[in-house]
Amino acid sequence: MKAKNCLIFGGSGQIGRNLIRKLTRNNITVTVVTRNIHQKGLVIKTQANAGYIDIVEANIYDEIKIRELFKKADICINLIGILYEKKKGNTFKNIHTLFPSLLSKLSKEYNLEHFIHLSALGINEAKDSSYAISKLEGEKNILNNFTQTTILRPSIVYSSSDNFTTQFMTLLNRLPTFPLYYSGNTKFMPIHCSDLTDIIYYIISKNINSKIIECVGPETLTFKEILQILLKLINKKRLLIPFPLPLARLSAKFFQLFPKPLLTEDQLRLLKYDNVLSGKYKSNNEIGVPSKLFFKEEVKKYCYMWREGGQFSTNEPS
Ligand SMILES: NC(=O)c1ccc[n+]([C@@H]2O[C@H](COP(=O)([O-])OP(=O)(O)OC[C@H]3O[C@@H](n4cnc5c(N)ncnc54)[C@H](OP(=O)(O)O)[C@@H]3O)[C@@H](O)[C@H]2O)c1
Numbered sequence: 048m049k050a051k052n053c054l055i056f057g058g059s060g061q062i063g064r065n066l067i068r069k070l071t072r073n074n075i076t077v078t079v080v081t082r083n084i085h086q087k088g089l090v091i092k093t094q095a096n097a098g099y100i101d102i103v104e105a106n107i108y109d110e111i112k113i114r115e116l117f118k119k120a121d122i123c124i125n126l127i128g129i130l131y132e133k134k135k136g137n138t139f140k141n142i143h144t145l146f147p148s149l150l151s152k153l154s155k156e157y158n159l160e161h162f163i164h165l166s167a168l169g170i171n172e173a174k175d176s177s178y179a180i181s182k183l184e185g186e187k188n189i190l191n192n193f194t195q196t197t198i199l200r201p202s203i204v205y206s207s208s209d210n211f212t213t214q215f216m217t218l219l220n221r222l223p224t225f226p227l228y229y230s231g232n233t234k235f236m237p238i239h240c241s242d243l244t245d246i247i248y249y250i251i252s253k254n255i256n257s258k259i260i261e262c263v264g265p266e267t268l269t270f271k272e273i274l275q276i277l278l279k280l281i282n283k284k285r286l287l288i289p290f291p292l293p294l295a296r297l298s299a300k301f302f303q304l305f306p307k308p309l310l311t312e313d314q315l316r317l318l319k320y321d322n323v324l325s326g327k328y329k330s331n332n333e334i335g336v337p338s339k340l341f342f343k344e345e346v347k348k349y350c351y352m353w354r355e356g357g358q359f360s361t362n363e364p365s
Pocket of ligand 1: 056057058059060061062063080081082083087107125126127128129137142165166167168200201202203204205211
């Protein structure tokens with residue numbers, strides 16, 4: 048049987064790289080679109096065996112070029128997302144609302160079997176966050192444009208190549224104290240990246256068309272608990288200090304002046320809301336793909352490089 052072709056946008060990111068490996072190992076060919084093949088070509092290419100992967104450089108608004116790719120595709124997956132806005136076209140509206148709308152329109156026009164779009168958990172509640180508003184608007188447009196769509200809303204996604212646990216372990220290593228926003232009480236249900244890509248593969252292979260699916264890991268952890276687990280894993284003691292909101296806002300205002308901000312005002316607003324199952328939509332548990340991997344056990348596998356002595360650190364964290 049001819050292998051299906053999956054057109055992936057944002058395949059060079061954490062979820063994308065993992066997904067390319069998962070799909071191509073299961074006899075699905077992928078065409079991965081990147082903005083810069085010189086910079087990302089190697090990392091994308093090495094995720095799959097030759098013959099299973101094509102890489103195309105394209106501006107995501109080059110509709111003529113993108114149309115050509117849709118002609119050969121059976122499935123389209125959109126993994127493009129940003130955490131903060133940058134100058135020129137890199138706005139939440141462009142990336143999270145207009146671009147996914149275009150992809151869903153093209154999926155319909157070219158009769159694709161399925162459009163799978165990565166959104167985010169908790170966006171209904173976070174009404175004062177521009178990130179959440181743009182993701183929600185994107186979802187509405189997609190669902191209007193193409194019925195054979197599945198939207199996934201994951202909680203925080205972690206793995207050895209994330210920008211979450213790795214960045215926090217670096218910061219916890221370097222800083223003597225660490226700020227707790229909203230007293231560190233915000234709840235998350237972190238999901239391991241490979242559990243999330245198992246869900247995507249399951250949706251493709253079983254042709255599940257469930258509109259919106261919330262994707263969560265097996266446990267609920269507060270922000271403070273996450274930091275405490277990371278500290279224990281890297282054998283560090285740090286003061287976790289609740290930050291008054293005005294001070295948090297001031298620091299976000301300062302951080303967002305940098306090209307890769309540690310925190311923006313919009314992220315601070317988003318952090319106010321628990322990132323857990325809403326109960327309003329199906330979850331990965333209900334569609335039959337519960338998450339198997341626990342946060343502490345998984346991070347334990349790669350955290351040692353942040354411990355004193357790196358690979359030579361002998362003290363096993365409990
Ligand atoms: N990671 C999480 O914890 C998490 C949680 C909830 C939802 N999500 C959603 O899941 C999706 C994938 O997440 P991820 O963590 O794998 O993403 P990522 O690593 O941050 O980025 C995915 C890819 O998007 C492309 N991209 C980034 N900025 C862009 C821009 N301004 N214009 C065009 N393309 C751009 C990049 O591809 P090229 O550089 O190759 O062009 C990048 O590799 C996103 O939609 C994200 O919002 C992620």
